[in-house]
Amino acid sequence: MRALHVCLMAQMSAAAALVLIGCGGSPTRKLLSLTITPSAGAPGTGSSQVQFVATGHYNTAPYTVTPLQANWGRFNWPVATIAETGLAQCTAAGTTIIEAWVDTPQGPGPVCNVIDPAGRVCAEGVGAKAQLTCP
Numbered sequence: 001m002r003a004l005h006v007c008l009m010a011q012m013s014a015a016a017a018l019v020l021i022g023c024g025g026s027p028t029r030k031l032l033s034l035t036i037t038p039s040a041g042a043p044g045t046g047s048s049q050v051q052f053v054a055t056g057h058y059n060t061a062p063y064t065v066t067p068l069q070a071n072w073g074r075f076n077w078p079v080a081t082i083a084e085t086g087l088a089q090c091t092a093a094g095t096t097i098i099e100a101w102v103d104t105p106q107g108p109g110p111v112c113n114v115i116d117p118a119g120r121v122c123a124e125g126v127g128a129k130a131q132l133t134c135p
Contacts, residue, residue, distance in 0.1 A: 031126050032126070036053070036055075037055065040130060043090055052132075090132075090134030093134055094134055095132065099130075100130075
């Protein structure tokens with residue numbers, strides 16, 4: 001009788017563990033913030049390019065991811081172009097803001113710290129900005 005009781009308890013424990021896992025027993029991983037390095041950059045001597053890198057900061061391990069795949073853009077269009085890889089190319093003298101953002105379906109409503117390619121101030125995502133000065 002004791003062996004049957006132990007066997008039933010083990011089966012019930014295993015079933016409870018499966019229910020917890022199936023019902024989201026572990027926390028959902030969320031992107032909390034994004035940083036760009038360098039935060040302010042200028043091309044080195046003899047170059048017209050600066051490589052920007054996005055780092056994601058999450059609520060669960062691994063807490064940081066570098067490089068993080070992100071969308072890239074810039075504010076002052078004639079000053080520079082930026083590739084999907086974060087490589088900025090100066091095209092004229094001046095200063096521009098470089099932006100990286102990651103679209104996130106993390107909740108109801110937009111996070112208003114992102115400017116998307118269409119120029120909308122609020123987009124559903126997490127973003128960061130850096131400055132680029134072109135000689």
